[in-house]
Amino acid sequence: MQLLIVDDSELMRTIVEQVIRENLKEAADRIEFFHAANGRDAMEIFQKNDIRLVFLDWNMPVLDGVEFVREIRSTGNKVPIVMITSVTDSERILQAAAAGVNSYVEKPIRGPQLWDQIGMFFRNAGL
Amino acid sequence: MLGKLFNFRFRLAAAIFLVAVGATVTSLIYYYQMTSAQIWSQMVSRVKDFGKLGVTLLTPADIKYLQTLDSTLNSARGAAALPPGVKGAVISALSEEEKTAIIRTTAYQIIVQKLRRLRFASGKSAAHETILSADHVAEGNEPQIHRVWISGVKMHEITPMHLRVLAADEFEEIDRDNNGRIDPHEKLYRIGDIFAVKQQFAVSAALNGEVAVSNSYRTETSGVFIAGYTPIRDAMGRVVALLVIDFSAATEFDALFRLKVTGYYIIVGVLLLAVMVASATSKLLLKPLEAIQKAAIRIGQRDFSVRIETGSSDELSDLAYAMNLMAQELGEYSTQMERRIAARTREISEMLEALEQGVLTIDRGGIIQAEYSAATLTIFGVKEIAHRRFSELFSDEKLSSAVDRYIEVCFSGQDISAPMLEKANPLRQVTYRNAQGEVRHLRFSFRPLAGETDGEVHRLLVTVVDETYGVTLQEKISLAEAAKRAEFDAIINMMRVPASILDAFMVQQKEFLRDGKQLIGAFGSDRNLLTAFASKTHALKGNALQLGFIPLAERLHELEDYLAQAINGGENDSRFLRHEISRLINACEGLIVGREKLVARIRELVGEPEQHSEKTELEQLRLFWLNQINRKAAEYSVPAGVEVSFGAGTEQAVQSLHNVIVQLLRNTFAHGLENAEERLERGKPQSLSISLTAIHAGDCVELTYRQDGRGIAGLPSGQTIPLQDILQKGLTSAHKSATLEAGRGLGMEYIASTVAALRGTVTVTTSDQETVFRIAVPV
Numbered sequence: 001m002q003l004l005i006v007d008d009s010e011l012m013r014t015i016v017e018q019v020i021r022e023n024l025k026e027a028a029d030r031i032e033f034f035h036a037a038n039g040r041d042a043m044e045i046f047q048k049n050d051i052r053l054v055f056l057d058w059n060m061p062v063l064d065g066v067e068f069v070r071e072i073r074s075t076g077n078k079v080p081i082v083m084i085t086s087v088t089d090s091e092r093i094l095q096a097a098a099a100g101v102n103s104y105v106e107k108p109i110r111g112p113q114l115w116d117q118i119g120m121f122f123r124n125a126g127l
Numbered sequence: 128m129l130g131k132l133f134n135f136r137f138r139l140a141a142a143i144f145l146v147a148v149g150a151t152v153t154s155l156i157y158y159y160q161m162t163s164a165q166i167w168s169q170m171v172s173r174v175k176d177f178g179k180l181g182v183t184l185l186t187p188a189d190i191k192y193l194q195t196l197d198s199t200l201n202s203a204r205g206a207a208a209l210p211p212g213v214k215g216a217v218i219s220a221l222s223e224e225e226k227t228a229i230i231r232t233t234a235y236q237i238i239v240q241k242l243r244r245l246r247f248a249s250g251k252s253a254a255h256e257t258i259l260s261a262d263h264v265a266e267g268n269e270p271q272i273h274r275v276w277i278s279g280v281k282m283h284e285i286t287p288m289h290l291r292v293l294a295a296d297e298f299e300e301i302d303r304d305n306n307g308r309i310d311p312h313e314k315l316y317r318i319g320d321i322f323a324v325k326q327q328f329a330v331s332a333a334l335n336g337e338v339a340v341s342n343s344y345r346t347e348t349s350g351v352f353i354a355g356y357t358p359i360r361d362a363m364g365r366v367v368a369l370l371v372i373d374f375s376a377a378t379e380f381d382a383l384f385r386l387k388v389t390g391y392y393i394i395v396g397v398l399l400l401a402v403m404v405a406s407a408t409s410k411l412l413l414k415p416l417e418a419i420q421k422a423a424i425r426i427g428q429r430d431f432s433v434r435i436e437t438g439s440s441d442e443l444s445d446l447a448y449a450m451n452l453m454a455q456e457l458g459e460y461s462t463q464m465e466r467r468i469a470a471r472t473r474e475i476s477e478m479l480e481a482l483e484q485g486v487l488t489i490d491r492g493g494i495i496q497a498e499y500s501a502a503t504l505t506i507f508g509v510k511e512i513a514h515r516r517f518s519e520l521f522s523d524e525k526l527s528s529a530v531d532r533y534i535e536v537c538f539s540g541q542d543i544s545a546p547m548l549e550k551a552n553p554l555r556q557v558t559y560r561n562a563q564g565e566v567r568h569l570r571f572s573f574r575p576l577a578g579e580t581d582g583e584v585h586r587l588l589v590t591v592v593d594e595t596y597g598v599t600l601q602e603k604i605s606l607a608e609a610a611k612r613a614e615f616d617a618i619i620n621m622m623r624v625p626a627s628i629l630d631a632f633m634v635q636q637k638e639f640l641r642d643g644k645q646l647i648g649a650f651g652s653d654r655n656l657l658t659a660f661a662s663k664t665h666a667l668k669g670n671a672l673q674l675g676f677i678p679l680a681e682r683l684h685e686l687e688d689y690l691a692q693a694i695n696g697g698e699n700d701s702r703f704l705r706h707e708i709s710r711l712i713n714a715c716e717g718l719i720v721g722r723e724k725l726v727a728r729i730r731e732l733v734g735e736p737e738q739h740s741e742k743t744e745l746e747q748l749r750l751f752w753l754n755q756i757n758r759k760a761a762e763y764s765v766p767a768g769v770e771v772s773f774g775a776g777t778e779q780a781v782q783s784l785h786n787v788i789v790q791l792l793r794n795t796f797a798h799g800l801e802n803a804e805e806r807l808e809r810g811k812p813q814s815l816s817i818s819l820t821a822i823h824a825g826d827c828v829e830l831t832y833r834q835d836g837r838g839i840a841g842l843p844s845g846q847t848i849p850l851q852d853i854l855q856k857g858l859t860s861a862h863k864s865a866t867l868e869a870g871r872g873l874g875m876e877y878i879a880s881t882v883a884a885l886r887g888t889v890t891v892t893t894s895d896q897e898t899v900f901r902i903a904v905p906v
Contacts, residue, residue: 104547
């Protein structure tokens with residue numbers, strides 16, 4: 001399974017990957033992690049690979065999270081997208097939901113809570 | 128309750144009644160038994176006397192004649208005449224002519240005369256005539272001997288069930304009672320007649336030579352009889368015949384019957400008397416109890432003013448006194464309770480009122496449907512709500528359009544997680560001024576209702592909770608605590624992050640400050656500088672947020688706003704922006720922490736950070752426990768000074784005692800904690816001090832666990848005691864506070880048994896100042 005983590009912060013990407021690895025243990029070896037620091041790079045990786053799950057930051061240079069989602073959804077792709085962001089106001093979250101984001105995790109992220117919210121995507125994928 | 132009283136009274140009366148009646152009936156039965164036994168024995172001796180007298184009257188010649196007669200009658204002809212199996216039937220073995228011939232002999236007549244004389248002797252006066260005719264009537268009453276006759280014994284020898292008449296006191300049928308007919312009892316006993324034996328016992332006794340009497344009354348239509356059998360012996364002393372007397376017991380029987388009837392009258396009389404006495408006595412006894420009972424009933428009906436007069440000075444008046452006290456106490460308690468319940472009810476009803484929910488549904492077009500809960504109208508302050516556009520309820524245009532968009536998303540059929548939908552909800556928490564001008568704090572939640580057939584969302588169920596009164600200060604406090612806790616969690620989470628990332632954060636901060644100062648120095652000259660700095664600020668904000676430096680993140684966020692304005696050219700002028708940006712960069716500088724400070728903070732919160740440098744096993748073990756204890760303290764939000772030191776050569780012992788140390792920690796945190804005041808009172812520093820040390824001495828490793836929390840209750844203060852001894856005496860947990868973590872005393876058991884398995888020893892010393900466990904295990 002190929003998985004894409006998009007965030008301009010290396011720290012964030014590391015934490016997300018680490019939480020997934022810790023919770024999945026050996027099964028994590030079956031995941032190929034792709035990292036991207038902005039939406040443009042992410043789009044490139046997304047088009048070249050068979051990405052099945054996306055973790056996405058909102059505020060990024062070059063192409064921001066919501067724009068990235070709109071682009072993907074406009075092609076009819078239904079890949080699950082989890083937004084990880086410090087944005088908390090409902091108006092913007094509503095905007096993300098309307099764009100086609102499936103789930104939302106609030107920053108700062110905490111291991112157990114993050115897993116509670118994203119674990120089901122891996123269970124659905126049989127991991 | 129009254130019924131029970133009567134039950135008790137009834138039982139008391141019944142007891143008295145039974146005693147009275149029982150005593151009377153028992154004595155009556157005894158008296159009757161004695162009397163009837165006496166009468167019987169008198170009668171028996173009379174019958175026996177008459178029997179002996181009768182036998183005495185017979186001369187040896189008479190006896191010889193009877194013997195001969197018996198032999199004649201017992202001829203083969205006579206015996207053969209008895210049909211087999213016949214009982215009680217009177218069978219004559221002789222023809223009438225033969226009988227008449229015997230009767231006419233002088234010898235026979237002499238015997239008959241003697242029998243008649245004997246019979247009349249049992250009457251009022253003996254007969255004095257020389258010859259007594261068959262129809263002789265006694266003067267006054269009928270003689271008590273009803274009939275007297277002599278039975279042969281030969282017949283009996285053949286068939287023991289039968290006797291044969293040799294001679295009787297009469298040979299003609301006489302209507303003795305003058306009723307104009309011959310009744311069965313007036314039937315003639317004829318020579319040679321054979322009778323079934325009715326008194327087998329008495330007959331057998333007589334045949335054996337005893338004067339015998341039947342052992343009970345024989346009741347016939349003609350009266351009540353007893354029969355006496357007296358043996359008649361020949362010169363050799365052999366029993367050759369029996370003198371049989373039928374003795375009327377009518378008089379005695381009458382007397383006994385009258386006695387019985389009198390007894391019954393007495394019993395009935397006693398019954399009535401006993402009922403009256405028992406009833407009266409029980410009433411007298413229960414009168415004071417009844418007063419208490421009535422008082423209890425009134426107390427039961429919540430009349431606490433009742434008091435009982437406590438006149439006399441017996442036990443019952445003590446009871447009445449106690450009852451009065453109780454009534455008074457109950458009265459006071461009840462008044463208090465009522466007041467408290469009233470207050471509580473008011474609170475609860477207010478809460479319920481506040482919690483009343485508005486429920487309504489809206490369709491795809493955002494129109495409110497006709498069904499909604501009554502509370503909805505109160506909340507919105509309107510009379511009718513159906514068929515309106517839901518978003519129109521909110522006068523704020525921005526909010527109203529957000530609601531419309533939210534409804535649209537809810538109906539979009541897109542797979543959106545519930546937490547996200549909840550977060551996107553613009554009405555999660557709103558302060559709402561309703562149509563009546565009332566300000567209310569409302570919480571809306573939306574739930575899509577899918578159609579049963581197509582699974583598509585047709586309606587949205589909207590629940591409105593009015594929290595105007597519900598948002599209490601307590602809740603606000605707990606929210607603040609939760610936020611603080613979240614900060615801790617963030618830092619703990621960060622511990623998984625490699626050191627390189629932390630270093631990068633440091634560098635990032637430094638670069639930010641350097642670039643920031645550069646930007647201020649050349650503000651407005653280079654647009655690229657601004658964009659680059661904005662990007663750096665944003666990145667730093669994200670990391671600061673993740674690492675839990677919230678105040679820094681907040682300032683960086685503010686800074687971002689101003690930078691965006693500077694880039695895009697907002698309504699504020701550049702001088703103002705420069706000033707604000709400069710102010711914020713300076714503020715951030717104050718909040719930016721150096722590596723030492725960061726490490727110190729992390730150590731304070733979660734213990735030593737994990738580092739990737741090579742360490743000895745012992746050092747890793749030490750760091751592990753340091754971290755564990757610090758985490759435990761953070762979990763319980765307890766400030767703690769932790770010291771862990773392991774001497775060389777103790778690794779194995781410490782590892783084998785791993786679970787023991789876990790137990791010790793659990794006990795410390797589950798039972799040993801004190802609040803700040805308690806610690807102050809006992810002269811202890813504010814933070815809990817825990818030390819875990821191990822040293823290698825001789826062939827032993829000594830592990831010492833020391834904590835200055837609350838001591839273990841129930842143990843002598845300051846004494847060093849082997850743990851095994853405590854457990855044998857039965858240690859109960861110091862506080863009755865069994866939690867998931869500890870509290871059932873099993874921890875201590877576990878420690879003792881684990882150390883024992885390692886062939887080690889454990890001692891404990893405890894006081895309210897500190898508790899020390901010393902564990903020694905051989906290596």
